[in-house]
Amino acid sequence: MDQPALSLEQTPPLSVPLIFMLSAPFLAALAGITAFVYPESFDERWSPAMLAITHLLTVGFIGMVIVGALQQLFPVLVGVRLSHPVFFSRLIYGGLVMGVLSLCGGFLMVQPKVIGFGGAILGLSFLCLLVRLGSAVFKSKAIANVTKGMKLALVGMLLTIALGLYLAAAYTSSDIPLHRFMTELHFQWGILGWAGMLIITVSYQVVPMFQVTPKYPQKMITWLGPSIFVSLIMITATRFWFFLSGDVATYEISALELVLFCGYSFYAIVTMRLQLQRRRKVPDITLAYWRFGLSCLLAAALIWSLVKGTLIDHQQLELALGVLIIVGFIMSLITGMLYKIIPFLVWLHLTNSIDMSARWELKIPNMKEIIPDRHARNQFRLHLLAVSLILISLLVKWLVPFAAGVFMASNLYLAFNLVRGALMYGHTLQQAQPA
Amino acid sequence: MTNLVEYMLAEHEYCNDLFCDGENLATESKWSELKSVFEKFVMETEKHFAKEEKVLFPHAEQSMGSDAGPTAVMRMEHEQMRALIGNLKPLIEKENKEGFLGETETLLVLMQQHNMKEEQILYPMIDRMVGANLAAVIDAMEAL
Numbered sequence: 125m126d127q128p129a130l131s132l133e134q135t136p137p138l139s140v141p142l143i144f145m146l147s148a149p150f151l152a153a154l155a156g157i158t159a160f161v162y163p164e165s166f167d168e169r170w171s172p173a174m175l176a177i178t179h180l181l182t183v184g185f186i187g188m189v190i191v192g193a194l195q196q197l198f199p200v201l202v203g204v205r206l207s208h209p210v211f212f213s214r215l216i217y218g219g220l221v222m223g224v225l226s227l228c229g230g231f232l233m234v235q236p237k238v239i240g241f242g243g244a245i246l247g248l249s250f251l252c253l254l255v256r257l258g259s260a261v262f263k264s265k266a267i268a269n270v271t272k273g274m275k276l277a278l279v280g281m282l283l284t285i286a287l288g289l290y291l292a293a294a295y296t297s298s299d300i301p302l303h304r305f306m307t308e309l310h311f312q313w314g315i316l317g318w319a320g321m322l323i324i325t326v327s328y329q330v331v332p333m334f335q336v337t338p339k340y341p342q343k344m345i346t347w348l349g350p351s352i353f354v355s356l357i358m359i360t361a362t363r364f365w366f367f368l369s370g371d372v373a374t375y376e377i378s379a380l381e382l383v384l385f386c387g388y389s390f391y392a393i394v395t396m397r398l399q400l401q402r403r404r405k406v407p408d409i410t411l412a413y414w415r416f417g418l419s420c421l422l423a424a425a426l427i428w429s430l431v432k433g434t435l436i437d438h439q440q441l442e443l444a445l446g447v448l449i450i451v452g453f454i455m456s457l458i459t460g461m462l463y464k465i466i467p468f469l470v471w472l473h474l475t476n477s478i479d480m481s482a483r484w485e486l487k488i489p490n491m492k493e494i495i496p497d498r499h500a501r502n503q504f505r506l507h508l509l510a511v512s513l514i515l516i517s518l519l520v521k522w523l524v525p526f527a528a529g530v531f532m533a534s535n536l537y538l539a540f541n542l543v544r545g546a547l548m549y550g551h552t553l554q555q556a557q558p559a
Numbered sequence: 560m561t562n563l564v565e566y567m568l569a570e571h572e573y574c575n576d577l578f579c580d581g582e583n584l585a586t587e588s589k590w591s592e593l594k595s596v597f598e599k600f601v602m603e604t605e606k607h608f609a610k611e612e613k614v615l616f617p618h619a620e621q622s623m624g625s626d627a628g629p630t631a632v633m634r635m636e637h638e639q640m641r642a643l644i645g646n647l648k649p650l651i652e653k654e655n656k657e658g659f660l661g662e663t664e665t666l667l668v669l670m671q672q673h674n675m676k677e678e679q680i681l682y683p684m685i686d687r688m689v690g691a692n693l694a695a696v697i698d699a700m701e702a703l
């Protein structure tokens with residue numbers, strides 16, 4: 125009989141996901157500092173400082189959390205164990221941190237060689253992860269809903285890496301031409317084809333389960349991911365086609381992007397509707413973060429149609445689009461999840477290790493004792509303020525350093541909440557086993 | 560004929576509903592109503608655990624020839640849930656809202672990730688093992 129690879133007991137050591145998740149807010153804070161030091165970076169979408177900020181947020185925050193979460197959740201979601209979790213997690217962690225810092229440092233100091241080095245290290249680290257996860261997901265016997273979306277997201281990841289590696293090479297060597305349309309594709313695949321696709325796939329599980337709502341409609345689960353994926357493939361093909369034939373493909377691309385944005389808006393609307401029907405009425409910080417994040421996604425779709433529908437000056441609107449999608453939508457949803465994942469993992473590992481030693485009668489702190497609601501709420505308010513200020517500062521230039529400062533503060537507050545929660549692990553263990 | 564996964568899923572949903580009702584009553588500080596909902600939740604959860612521990616898991620363990628695998632993890636998580644549920648009772652008595660909601664938040668996440676593993680991986684697997692014996696297995700669970 126074919127035995128599904130079952131690994132329900134495969135919880136990797138606490139440090140495996142935690143090092144990634146705890147580093148994320150610090151790297152986002154670094155993005156805030158960069159914007160503070162280079163406020164003029166907001167003038168131009170593709171300025172080197174803007175590229176540094178973008179990568180600190182996308183790789184440093186979003187990528188870090190996703191990589192940490194995948195290593196934790198993969199065994200559960202797809203039912204396949206990952207071998208040598210500690211060794212690989214340290215290896216990938218080192219690569220990601222070194223890679224993103226070199227890449228961003230290279231942008232800021234305008235050092236092509238450093239950019240190339242950072243890009244190569246990043247690409248290799250992500251590839252290493254991709255091979256591990258890819259081989260697992262294709263072996264998986266878990267139900268198709270999860271694995272199908274995962275497979276699409278992994279292909280999105282592969283294309284993001286490939287485009288990124290090409291761009292890094294083009295920055296480094298003058299023999300390789302740097303094409304703007306490839307930067308656009310790298311961005312779209314990374315945000316909408318990889319991170320966004322993962323978020324949608326994970327939502328199918330996470331929203332009904334942890335927010336206790338009805339399930340997503342099966343038709344949506346079947347069609348939404350593939351539609352988004354196909355439209356991204358077609359956008360890519362069209363861009364390459366028109367590049368090779370030397371034409372400009374404004375309308376064709378817009379039509380395809382419309383499919384993309386309709387798909388994501390549909391996801392936002394359905395999710396918000398499910399959340400309105402939730403059975404659980406307890407105030408929940410994760411839910412607050414999700415509602416805000418999904419509203420930002422809808423606002424982004426609206427702005428996109430404004431940009432395409434009118435011929436007014438696009439620059440600031442396109443920046444607003446990026447801010448709404450990266451900081452407003454994706455970072456909010458991820459932060460909301462962090463406020464569940466970290467306290468739960470701390471609680472779980474405490475329960476497992478104290479059960480084993482079982483020497484003392486000791487109350488294991490519950491999730492809300494590990495991260496108090498009050499602090500999570502205040503941090504959420506600071507995040508709202510940061511996103512609003514960043515958006516306003518796109519029009520009111522002198523506000524940029526101020527917005528950057530608030531964004532930095534919000535991420536340091538998040539770091540404080542998460543690190544303090546994580547430290548509770550060692551603290552409680554010490555109490556359980558006095559020397 | 561009933562399908563095993565769906566049969567078990569309905570039980571999870573019923574327990575979830577009772578759990579949420581209890582939490583909602585706690586946010587509104589309706590302690591006397593909460594007491595009866597909570598008792599019902601404990602009873603239904605124990606009934607569900609018993610069906611798994613006494614009928615479903617032994618069945619899987621027999622087919623696999625070992626009781627160390629995934630079912631052992633599920634049994635351990637049942638114990639963890641029992642411990643959390645045990646924490647709740649004195650908190651209701653003391654009408655300690657913050658303490659109660661802190662413990663239920665933890666219980667919810669533990670319970671849901673447990674249910675998820677059962678629904679996605681374990682139940683479909685046991686379903687394949689049980690095969691034609693399905694009716695007998697469900698009868699045995701109903702008889703408890």
Ligand SMILES: [Fe+2]
Pocket residue numbers: 608611633637673677
């Ligand atoms: Fe169970």
